[in-house]
Amino acid sequence: MRIGVLTSGGDCPGLNAVIRSVVHRAVVDHGDEVIGFHDGWKGLLEADYRKLDLDAVAGILARGGTILGSSRVQPAHLVDGVERAKGHVAELGLDAIIPIGGEGTLKAANLLAQAGLPIVGVPKTIDNDIASTDVTFGFDTAVGVATEALDRLKTTAESHQRVLIVEVMGRHTGWIALHSGMAAGAHAIVVPERPFDIEELAGRVGARFEAGKRFAIVVVAEGAKPREGSMEFDEGGKDMYGHERFAGVARQLSVELEERLGKEARPVILGHVQRGGTPTAYDRVLATRFGWHAVEAAHRGEFGMMTALRGTDITMVPLAQAVETLKTVPQERYEEAETVL
Numbered sequence: 157m158r159i160g161v162l163t164s165g166g167d168c169p170g171l172n173a174v175i176r177s178v179v180h181r182a183v184v185d186h187g188d189e190v191i192g193f194h195d196g197w198k199g200l201l202e203a204d205y206r207k208l209d210l211d212a213v214a215g216i217l218a219r220g221g222t223i224l225g226s227s228r229v230q231p232a233h234l235v236d237g238v239e240r241a242k243g244h245v246a247e248l249g250l251d252a253i254i255p256i257g258g259e260g261t262l263k264a265a266n267l268l269a270q271a272g273l274p275i276v277g278v279p280k281t282i283d284n285d286i287a288s289t290d291v292t293f294g295f296d297t298a299v300g301v302a303t304e305a306l307d308r309l310k311t312t313a314e315s316h317q318r319v320l321i322v323e324v325m326g327r328h329t330g331w332i333a334l335h336s337g338m339a340a341g342a343h344a345i346v347v348p349e350r351p352f353d354i355e356e357l358a359g360r361v362g363a364r365f366e367a368g369k370r371f372a373i374v375v376v377a378e379g380a381k382p383r384e385g386s387m388e389f390d391e392g393g394k395d396m397y398g399h400e401r402f403a404g405v406a407r408q409l410s411v412e413l414e415e416r417l418g419k420e421a422r423p424v425i426l427g428h429v430q431r432g433g434t435p436t437a438y439d440r441v442l443a444t445r446f447g448w449h450a451v452e453a454a455h456r457g458e459f460g461m462m463t464a465l466r467g468t469d470i471t472m473v474p475l476a477q478a479v480e481t482l483k484t485v486p487q488e489r490y491e492e493a494e495t496v497l
């Protein structure tokens with residue numbers, strides 16, 4: 157079998173572990189040949205690739221990022237994108253393509269699968285918002301980074317009697333905010349799933365100071381928005397690929413909270429630090445299992461499918477189903493967290 161692998165969309169700790177696992181399972185156990193496309197779908201569209209053998213993936217398990225490079229280019233961005241991809245798959249004699257990516261990448265994977273290409277998707281994102289899989293690798297690492305940052309921020313917030321509003325990633329969902337906020341014992345968690353009321357938030361933070369506490373930590377997901385009419389809010393715009401370019405919810409919250417509470421407030425934006433660096437052991441294991449099962453699915457001819465974690469098992473789910481909706485933070489998970497804030 158000849159397999160092509162690529163990593164597309166925002167990078168994520170654990171991508172290299174998947175690539176390594178695909179190569180090991182395919183080359184060692186099945187005698188396959190594996191090629192890696194450079195910079196995501198762009199590599200497939202331009203037939204820009206290299207051969208991946210055991211030497212090529214040696215020593216990459218613990219490395220963050222992706223040895224193949226990534227980009228946000230998608231076949232649908234080009235008029236002849238799908239046809240071009242099909243042409244290169246035929247020319248290169250590929251029997252399977254394993255794209256590793258998040259929401260946008262999996263939508264593109266589904267499109268190509270519907271067009272008849274032999275695709276087995278692997279979900280990734282630090283945001284943990286892919287439906288049909290209990291967890292995506294990268295999330296555990298990102299939550300660890302955010303939790304450590306929150307722990308550290310508590311000491312400086314206390315020294316200065318400040319409110320620190322810490323913005324974590326999460327365009328559409330608040331999983332990183334919820335988990336890091338719970339793990340670090342934040343005092344308010346603000347997620348996109350529940351538009352916030354600025355007075356209510358100020359009331360919650362203010363009550364802490366009234367109770368004699370010296371500081372407060374608010375964790376906010378970058379995609380969070382106020383309730384309609386609650387405060388003036390700049391949502392930002394879109395980048396060249398149609399992705400949100402946020403104006404900065406933490407910055408805007410710091411102004412509003414400082415004004416209402418008469419306490420110094422500072423925004424802290426964790427940004428891409430949450431995506432960089434070495435993956436946790438959990439993420440390495442999940443990524444490795446996804447890679448192994450993607451190769452197996454390819455050998456069974458199960459195309460148009462995606463690897464998924466269900467409980468402790470890896471299963472295959474249809475790509476079309478996986479891209480239908482996002483996995484949002486359920487109300488009950490938010491309530492569990494609220495009790496201990």
Ligand code: F6P
Pocket residue numbers: 166167258281282283325326327378399431
């Ligand atoms: O999709 C993962 C993610 O980390 C989002 O949480 C974030 O909004 C986005 O990527 C940032 O992407 P970029 O690297 O293009 O700025």
